Amino acid sequence: MASESTWENMLRRMLPAGAPLPDEEHLDYSIAIEYAGPPVTYDVPRVDPLEISAAGAPIRTSSIASSGAIPVAMPVHNRVSRFSRVRNGGFNREPRSPVESQRSSSVSRTQFDSRSGEVERSDFSGEVAEREVTADLSDSAVPVVPNSAPLRSGDVVEGKRPITVTFHTPRDSEDDHDYDGSLSPRSVATEPVGSPFASVRSQQKKRWICSRCGNGNRLKEKEACLVCDSRYCSNCVLKAMGSMPEGRKCVSCIGMPIDELKRSTLGKCSRMLSRVCSPLEIKQIMRAEKECAANQLRPEQLIVNGRQLRQEELGEILGCPIPPQKLKPGRYWYDKDSGLWGKEGEKPDKIISSKLNIGGKLPMEASNGNTRVYMNGREITKVELRVLKLANVQCPRDTHFWVYDDGSYEEEGQNNIKGNIWGKASTRLICSLFSLPVPPNSPSGVKENATNYSTRSVPEYLEHGRVQKLLLFGMEGSGTATLFKQAKFLYGNKFSTEEMQDIKLVIQSNMYKYLSILLEGREQFEEEAEKEFTSLDGEGSGSETAADENKPTIYSINQRLKHFSNWLLDIMATGDLENFFPAATREYAPMVDEIWKDPAVQEAYKRREELHNLPDVAKYFLDRAIEISSNEYEPSEKDILYAEGVTQSNGVTFMDFSFDDRSPMSEIYNDNPPPLTKYQLICINSKGLHDGCKWLEMFEDVRVVIFCVALSDYDQMWPTGTGELRNKMLASRDLFESLVRHSCFKNTPFVLLLNKYDAFEDKMNKAPLSTCEWFGDFCPVRPHHNNHALAQQAYYYIAVRFKDLYYSITGQKLFVGQTRARDRASVDEAFKYIREIIKWDDEKDDDIYEINQEDSFYSTETSPPYIGPE
Numbered sequence: 039m040a041s042e043s044t045w046e047n048m049l050r051r052m053l054p055a056g057a058p059l060p061d062e063e064h065l066d067y068s069i070a071i072e073y074a075g076p077p078v079t080y081d082v083p084r085v086d087p088l089e090i091s092a093a094g095a096p097i098r099t100s101s102i103a104s105s106g107a108i109p110v111a112m113p114v115h116n117r118v119s120r121f122s123r124v125r126n127g128g129f130n131r132e133p134r135s136p137v138e139s140q141r142s143s144s145v146s147r148t149q150f151d152s153r154s155g156e157v158e159r160s161d162f163s164g165e166v167a168e169r170e171v172t173a174d175l176s177d178s179a180v181p182v183v184p185n186s187a188p189l190r191s192g193d194v195v196e197g198k199r200p201i202t203v204t205f206h207t208p209r210d211s212e213d214d215h216d217y218d219g220s221l222s223p224r225s226v227a228t229e230p231v232g233s234p235f236a237s238v239r240s241q242q243k244k245r246w247i248c249s250r251c252g253n254g255n256r257l258k259e260k261e262a263c264l265v266c267d268s269r270y271c272s273n274c275v276l277k278a279m280g281s282m283p284e285g286r287k288c289v290s291c292i293g294m295p296i297d298e299l300k301r302s303t304l305g306k307c308s309r310m311l312s313r314v315c316s317p318l319e320i321k322q323i324m325r326a327e328k329e330c331a332a333n334q335l336r337p338e339q340l341i342v343n344g345r346q347l348r349q350e351e352l353g354e355i356l357g358c359p360i361p362p363q364k365l366k367p368g369r370y371w372y373d374k375d376s377g378l379w380g381k382e383g384e385k386p387d388k389i390i391s392s393k394l395n396i397g398g399k400l401p402m403e404a405s406n407g408n409t410r411v412y413m414n415g416r417e418i419t420k421v422e423l424r425v426l427k428l429a430n431v432q433c434p435r436d437t438h439f440w441v442y443d444d445g446s447y448e449e450e451g452q453n454n455i456k457g458n459i460w461g462k463a464s465t466r467l468i469c470s471l472f473s474l475p476v477p478p479n480s481p482s483g484v485k486e487n488a489t490n491y492s493t494r495s496v497p498e499y500l501e502h503g504r505v506q507k508l509l510l511f512g513m514e515g516s517g518t519a520t521l522f523k524q525a526k527f528l529y530g531n532k533f534s535t536e537e538m539q540d541i542k543l544v545i546q547s548n549m550y551k552y553l554s555i556l557l558e559g560r561e562q563f564e565e566e567a568e569k570e571f572t573s574l575d576g577e578g579s580g581s582e583t584a585a586d587e588n589k590p591t592i593y594s595i596n597q598r599l600k601h602f603s604n605w606l607l608d609i610m611a612t613g614d615l616e617n618f619f620p621a622a623t624r625e626y627a628p629m630v631d632e633i634w635k636d637p638a639v640q641e642a643y644k645r646r647e648e649l650h651n652l653p654d655v656a657k658y659f660l661d662r663a664i665e666i667s668s669n670e671y672e673p674s675e676k677d678i679l680y681a682e683g684v685t686q687s688n689g690v691t692f693m694d695f696s697f698d699d700r701s702p703m704s705e706i707y708n709d710n711p712p713p714l715t716k717y718q719l720i721c722i723n724s725k726g727l728h729d730g731c732k733w734l735e736m737f738e739d740v741r742v743v744i745f746c747v748a749l750s751d752y753d754q755m756w757p758t759g760t761g762e763l764r765n766k767m768l769a770s771r772d773l774f775e776s777l778v779r780h781s782c783f784k785n786t787p788f789v790l791l792l793n794k795y796d797a798f799e800d801k802m803n804k805a806p807l808s809t810c811e812w813f814g815d816f817c818p819v820r821p822h823h824n825n826h827a828l829a830q831q832a833y834y835y836i837a838v839r840f841k842d843l844y845y846s847i848t849g850q851k852l853f854v855g856q857t858r859a860r861d862r863a864s865v866d867e868a869f870k871y872i873r874e875i876i877k878w879d880d881e882k883d884d885d886i887y888e889i890n891q892e893d894s895f896y897s898t899e900t901s902p903p904y905i906g907p908e
């Protein structure tokens with residue numbers, strides 16, 4: 039304590055020479071006077087300025103809301119304050135490293151041991167100096183609830199829960215720079231979310247570096263804070279996030295709104311977290327993450343019909359019987375009469391509950407339509423108009439419709455219901471193909487009762503995912519249909535009785551088609567053989583007789599069979615097959631069997647390579663001609679799989695299915711399993727693309743385009759539109775390129791499935807890969823004596839050719855997989871791979887699985903069929 043005379047001396051030195059000392063009552067202690075005297079030999083006590091906005095924040099809004107109490111900033115706990123410990127408390131040293139700097143600032147000093155279920159005191163690495171810096175923090179004001187049951191929003195646990203108070207002094211921010219120039223989570227957490235500063239910082243941050251310990255091992259997964267995106271390794275995640283009462287947030291970010299880019303990951307546990315916490319904890323953390331108030335949408339984030347929502351409107355929309363699922367912040371339009379809902383300037387996306395009093399009045403230009411046809415005052419889009427026409431709704435220009443939520447419609451002012459738009463199954467199907475919403479099926483038209491849903495919590499109905507569309511393309515014969523059928527066997531519904539009947543007819547008529555190709559070939563071979571024989575004979579004797587002409591060759595058949603052959607070939611030539619078969623199938627079955635087994639026909643079959651269009655499945659079916667032709671015949675799964683033309687009557691087929699893609703942690707959901715993700719597989723063959731890909735626009739919202747190429751096509755020829763023959767691999771490449779360049783697939787990931795690997799392997803020795811000019815520079819690393827290794831190299835080579843092509847067009851990376859579509863396991867693997875791609879695509883912005891993705895993509899050595907981006 040300075041004596042009176044010392045103070046007097048000090049004051050005299052501060053004042054200009056000769057100035058009188060103020061008397062005691064005029065001394066103003068509140069104003070600091072700049073010291074101008076000589077340097078002092080002792081430590082001057084300092085107080086860093088306090089940033090009012092930072093002190094006392096954040097206060098957990100949830101607890102306030104639930105308790106109804108007036109918000110009170112908790113008193114500053116001097117023991118946790120860096121100011122009190124480090125600046126004032128005598129640790130007169132700066133943290134030695136960024137790592138240490140972060141450690142010293144860590145508020146949570148306890149760690150949950152998931153195995154023992156106990157809370158441990160953490161002593162970090164055991165360095166004495168570090169413990170000194172942080173020692174007193176271990177019993178700080180931020181305890182972690184033992185056994186780490188995360189707190190539900192609104193829970194108030196006396197003396198246990200972090201009502202966190204953080205300081206943010208100017209000096210703090212300076213110190214926060216990590217060695218790589220990035221910022222520690224503390225400073226980011228105190229910034230308002232969404233500030234440009236915050237986003238620049240998160241871009242600067244190296245995503246693989248743990249924000250707490252600085253571990254930069256890229257192979258170690260990191261868990262990201264939902265607010266500030268700070269990433270933590272498995273050693274630090276619990277220390278940095280505590281018991282996660284609002285899910286994955288740094289302790290200092292609790293109470294803050296989440297980064298909207300991460301909304302889709304709410305409640306989805308990462309693999310790393312599932313290793314660190316027990317299943318029960320995960321369940322509670324994920325639930326808290328989805329349901330706590332701080333993580334919900336805020337009304338100001340939603341603009342409906344040009345107006346920002348109010349709190350009660352948000353409540354109405356989220357609590358209605360059919361709310362918009364997976365709602366994200368944005369601008370939307372809503373037609374309260376029909377329930378149609380869409381993004382501003384876009385076609386309808388969903389049908390939600392009607393008659394909600396939310397947002398402004400539906401504007402005419404809400405969906406940016408330009409058809410001059412109006413539905414409830416909104417000018418509809420081209421796709422909608424097309425569907426209305428297909429549904430036989432008369433809609434010339436300037437028609438104004440009034441459409442109600444049950445689908446009934448009338449022309450404005452006519453008071454006369456003309457029909458029901460979604461009444462016909464075919465219209466619903468068309469809508470589904472054109473990605474237009476249809477009302478949910480409610481049995482016998484019974485409307486859903488709002489009270490049925492009143493007890494559901496919001497996240498429960500946000501769970502129902504929308505359908506992920508997968509578009510499957512390929513040249514004819516590439517195996518798309520086989521892939522589709524395998525997917526149906528694997529994940530879809532069984533074929534119905536009518537479908538089975540159709541399949542049976544297709545198989546039976548295919549059999550006649552194969553036989554006719556073979557008989558035509560036989561005729562040709564016979565003629566050639568006769569000519570050869572005659573010319574040889576002629577060389578020998580110099581004469582030609584009628585008897586010689588009729589001399590049988592190995593391709594000759596008897597008269598009876600010849601009659602049948604001529605008759606069948608005539609029918610095929612006139613295209614009348616459908617008129618005769620399958621009605622006559624049973625009758626002619628013995629003849630088909632006899633002719634197929636005839637040695638001359640078998641000789642012709644030996645030369646099947648020369649017979650254009652004779653697939654290798656011909657033998658599979660012809661060998662069983664009698665069985666297949668019988669009335670009792672029921673195609674087996676194998677028959678269906680091998681049968682050509684079963685799926686694509688008019689070029690497009692689709693099926694809905696669900697994948698069990700729940701994580702291995704799914705057992706934790708036993709009592710309340712999350713819904714399965716729904717997929718729609720749409721299969722289009724190249725025949726369906728002949729009209730200039732125009733209607734591809736209808737598939738602009740597909741999640742993945744799966745393009746199928748038969749590897750074994752590299753030595754095949756294919757007739758082009760102009761009638762010329764082109765190498766079939768090149769024809770496939772052309773089709774692939776035209777799809778990749780198509781504007782509606784601009785941001786859609788492509789997966790290339792290189793199919794028929796088995797046939798490719800068999801072929802490798804017979805025809806060099808360079809038969810296809812695109813593969814002219816293929817040179818295997820070393821001579822290979824077995825097809826297996828050679829095919830493997832050739833496969834990688836082809837994959838890379840396609841990847842390079844794709845990259846040159848899109849600047850993106852192509853995913854490549856290898857399939858043998860006849861092998862069900864191979865198809866299952868391919869679809870699992872595609873499912874992963876969709877997940878990665880969903881999460882690529884916040885790359886929770888960044889490392890895993892790299893792992894599995896790069897490990898092409900251990901998992902040869904799949905090649906991800908290099």
Ligand SMILES: Nc1nc2c(ncn2[C@@H]2O[C@H](COP(=O)(O)OP(=O)(O)OP(=O)(O)O)[C@@H](O)[C@H]2O)c(=O)[nH]1
Nearest residue numbers: 514515516517518519520682683794797858859860
């Ligand atoms: N060896 C082999 N054959 C296959 C494979 N995938 C399909 N096939 C066969 O190739 C032929 C053509 O396959 P499809 O799936 O029918 O070809 P598509 O042109 O897409 O379909 P369609 O509309 O039926 O013509 C069929 O005989 C299939 O059984 C495969 O991986 N290996």
